[in-house]
Structures are given as structure tokens and as C-alpha cells.
Amino acid sequence: MSDTVTIQPLTAQAFAPFGDVLDCAGDPDKIINQGLCGRFHDRAQMDFGPDGRAGISLFKAQPRALPLTLDLMERHPDGSQAFIPMSEHPFLVITAPDDGGKPGAPLAFLTSPGQGINFHRGTWHGVLTPLHAPGLFAVIDRIGNTPNLEEHTLTPHYTVQF
Amino acid sequence: MSDTVTIQPLTAQAFAPFGDVLDCAGDPDKIINQGLCGRFHDRAQMDFGPDGRAGISLFKAQPRALPLTLDLMERHPDGSQAFIPMSEHPFLVITAPDDGGKPGAPLAFLTSPGQGINFHRGTWHGVLTPLHAPGLFAVIDRIGNTPNLEEHTLTPHYTVQF
Numbered sequence: 001m002s003d004t005v006t007i008q009p010l011t012a013q014a015f016a017p018f019g020d021v022l023d024c025a026g027d028p029d030k031i032i033n034q035g036l037c038g039r040f041h042d043r044a045q046m047d048f049g050p051d052g053r054a055g056i057s058l059f060k061a062q063p064r065a066l067p068l069t070l071d072l073m074e075r076h077p078d079g080s081q082a083f084i085p086m087s088e089h090p091f092l093v094i095t096a097p098d099d100g101g102k103p104g105a106p107l108a109f110l111t112s113p114g115q116g117i118n119f120h121r122g123t124w125h126g127v128l129t130p131l132h133a134p135g136l137f138a139v140i141d142r143i144g145n146t147p148n149l150e151e152h153t154l155t156p157h158y159t160v161q162f
Numbered sequence: 163m164s165d166t167v168t169i170q171p172l173t174a175q176a177f178a179p180f181g182d183v184l185d186c187a188g189d190p191d192k193i194i195n196q197g198l199c200g201r202f203h204d205r206a207q208m209d210f211g212p213d214g215r216a217g218i219s220l221f222k223a224q225p226r227a228l229p230l231t232l233d234l235m236e237r238h239p240d241g242s243q244a245f246i247p248m249s250e251h252p253f254l255v256i257t258a259p260d261d262g263g264k265p266g267a268p269l270a271f272l273t274s275p276g277q278g279i280n281f282h283r284g285t286w287h288g289v290l291t292p293l294h295a296p297g298l299f300a301v302i303d304r305i306g307n308t309p310n311l312e313e314h315t316l317t318p319h320y321t322v323q324f
Contacts, residue, residue, distance in 0.1 A: 022300065024222050033289035034234065037223040037297075042305050044218040054216035056206040056244055056280065056302060060186050061199040072196065082218055084300040086276060087250050114248060114298055118218065127195035135199075136276055138184065138246040140218060140302060143204050 005070065005160045010093060010109035010117070018095040018107075018123045020044050022082065022116035044118035044140070048079045052144035059083075061128045061135040067161035068129065070094060073103045074151045075124045079142025082118035083128060085111070086136040093117050094126030094160065102152050108160045124152070167232065167322045172255060172271035172279070180257040180269075180285045182206050184244065184278035206280035206302070210241045214306035221245075223290045223297040229323035230291065232256060235265045236313045237286045241304025244280035245290060247273070248298040255279050256288030256322065264314050270322045286314070 008014065012021040020043055028038030048054055073096060085091055090111045096103035103124040111117070118140075119125050128137060142148055170176065174183040182205055190200030210216055235258060247253055252273045258265035265286040273279070280302075281287050290299060304310055 022218060022220060024220050024298070028222065032221075033223065036226075037221050037290055039301075040220040040222070042217040042219055046216060046218070054208060054302070055204040056184060056208070056246075056278075057204055058184060058186050058202040059194075059199050060190065060202070061195065064198075084218075084246050084248065086247060086278070088248070088296070114296065116218075116248070116300060128199055134250070134276065136186070138278060138300065139201075140216070 002157050002159045005106050005108045005158050007108045007110050007160060007162050010111045010115060015109060017097065019120045020118040022118060023114055044082050045120060046080045047121040048142040052079050052142040054140055055143035057139045059128055059137045059139050061130050063130045063133050063135050067159050069157050070106060070126055070160050071154050071157035072151060073124045073126055073154060074149060075122055076148045077122050077150060078144060078146050078148040080118055080121045081139065081141040082116060084116040084138040086138060087134055088113040089132035091131060092129035094129060096124040098124060106158055164319050164321045167268050167270045167320050169270045169272050169322060169324050172273045172277060177271060179259065181282045182280040184280060185276055206244050207282060208242045209283040210304040214241050214304040216302055217305035219301045221290055221299045221301050223292050225292045225294050225297050229321050231319050232268060232288055232322050233316050233319035234313060235286045235288055235316060236311060237284055238310045239284050239312060240306060240308050240310040242280055242283045243301065243303040244278060246278040246300040248300060249296055250275040251294035253293060254291035256291065258286040260286060268320055
């Protein structure tokens with residue numbers, strides 16, 4: 001029988017060891033555009049290393065059903081990675097602390113509508129996991145010449161559920 | 163009576179002089195995540211100059227109604243600026259060629275659901291113009307120590323409509 005990872009709501013505090021929650025929490029830093037727009041400024045701690053640069057890519061991912069089998073985690077040693085949902089649907093954010101070069105006990109968070117996230121450089125995470133179509137995300141991550149990917153198979157796997 | 167700008171559908175070809183359309187046009191560049199996700203790779207021509215860096219901010223803008231009065235355009239001389247809608251609603255993209263240091267005749271484009279855009283560095287554009295709530299966008303633009311803003315008041319104004 002597999003261990004269970006219980007899904008919890010995404011909060012900035014709980015997610016802080018792993019990355020940034022990108023949402024409109026708090027007051028805007030600036031009001032722009034003739035008073036019609038609030039700017040919540042520079043919310044992601046991005047890091048692309050000395051030889052990388054920021055790029056914007058789109059990810060179109062197949063929605064997943066719960067309970068979810070979690071058998072693979074990955075991390076990007078050379079750069080941070082932000083996921084911006086291009087719909088108002090919540091999605092699942094799975095992460096884990098590092099435990100001597102492999103992922104420790106995983107955590108699973110459900111976003112609220114209007115939240116994106118940014119994984120800090122080198123943070124273990126599950127693959128992008130939308131729960132609803134269209135599964136469309138803008139991804140701001142490192143463009144560079146290294147593989148920038150470590151994968152770790154979880155044996156035994158975990159089951160992610162509410 | 164004001165001149166009219168007629169809204170046209172956003173296409174990569176028509177928008178090419180001003181920036182990049184960020185969508186899933188064509189085949190994905192790579193299939194990732196155990197076959198469950200297509201990556202449309204590095205779609206934005208970003209440029210933050212020698213002294214800037216990329217940042218992710220959120221903009222929460224008030225939806226606008228049509229016909230729209232266009233009386234102000236702006237440009238960011240030191241950096242590109244990408245707008246990623248965090249909902250599936252279309253939004254309005256207003257831009258103009260440069261005409262000797264001021265905006266020339268404006269163009270207005272309506273996005274399709276699932277499209278974002280990136281204005282190239284120094285491109286004249288209207289302020290962010292959602293037509294529907296929540297008016298929420300992730301914005302990838304330059305973080306730096308210069309004002310990075312030129313505004314130009316349009317006299318007489320234009321009317322933007324279908």
C-alpha cells in the first residue's frame with residue numbers, strides 16, 4: 001500500500017521553502033494606467049544562473065484525475081521555473097524538500113483561481129498537474145545550454161488525494 | 163469627430179512588427195512529463211537591456227467597455243513587456259508604429275482565448291485593456307533603476323471599436 005500525500009490549500013507561508021506564490025495578495029505596489037490598474041510588483045525570485053536567461057514558453061498539459069499516482073519528481077539545478085495558469089482553474093502543485101540529493105516527503109498544494117507559482121532554483125517538484133482543461137500555462141524558466149533536469153523515480157510511489 | 167480604429171483578430175503575422183503572439187500555434191517543440199505535456203519553447207523575444215533583469219508582476223485591471231476612447235499611448239524604451247492573461251477571456255491589444263518619436267496610426271487586435279502577447283522593447287502600445295473580469299494578467303517586464311516609460315497623449319483621441 002502506498003503512502004498518501006494529502007492535498008492542502010496553497011498559501012505563501014506554507015510554500016515559502018519551495019518558491020513564491022504569484023497572486024494579488026495585499027495592496028498593489030503601484031496604481032498605474034490612469035488609475036485603472038494595480039501592479040503587484042516583482043513577485044518571483046528568479047534565478048537563471050550565470051549562463052542562462054529568462055524565456056517564456058507555453059505548456060499544454062493533459063488534465064489529471066484524483067487520486068493521483070506520484071511516481072516521479074524532478075528538479076532544475078540551473079534555474080527557477082514559474083507556472084502561470086492561463087485559465088481560472090485551480091491546479092495541483094507538488095513539491096518536496098531535498099533529502100541528501102533526493103526528494104524527501106512530498107507535499108501537495110491546490111491553488112486558488114488567480115494564483116501562479118514560481119519554484120526556486122533546484123527545488124524538487126512533480127510535473128505540471130492541471131485538474132481541468134485546457135491545461136494551458138505560461139512557463140518562465142531558464143533558456144540555456146545545459147540539460148538543467150534531474151529526475152528521481154519514487155519507489156514505492158505515493159498517492160495524492162484530498 | 164474622432165478617427166476610428168477598427169478591431170481586428172490577433173495574428174502572429176499582423177502583430178510581428180510590434181511583438182510576439184504567445185500561444186500554442188503549430189506543433190509543440192518537445193513532449194515532456196511522460197508524454198502528458200507539450201512544450202512550446204521560448205516564444206518571446208525578451209530584451210531588458212544591459213542593466214535590467216526579468217521580473218514577474220501581476221496586473222489587476224478594470225475591464226473596459228467598447229467603443230473605447232484611446233487618448234494615451236506609452237512605450238518602455240528599456241525593455242520588452244509580456245502580458246499573459248490568467249483567464250480564458252480575450253483582451254484588447256492596441257499598438258502603433260513609431261513615427262519620429264511619437265505613435266503613428268494605432269492598430270487594435272482582439273486576442274483569442276489562450277493567447278498572450280509580448281511587446282518588443284520600445285514599442286508604442288495602449289494600456290492593458292481587458293474586456294472582461296477578472297482582468298488579471300501576469301506581466302513579464304524589466305526590473306531596473308530607470309523610469310522606462312514614455313507617455314504620449316493623443317490629440318485628438320481615437321475611438322476603438324468593432
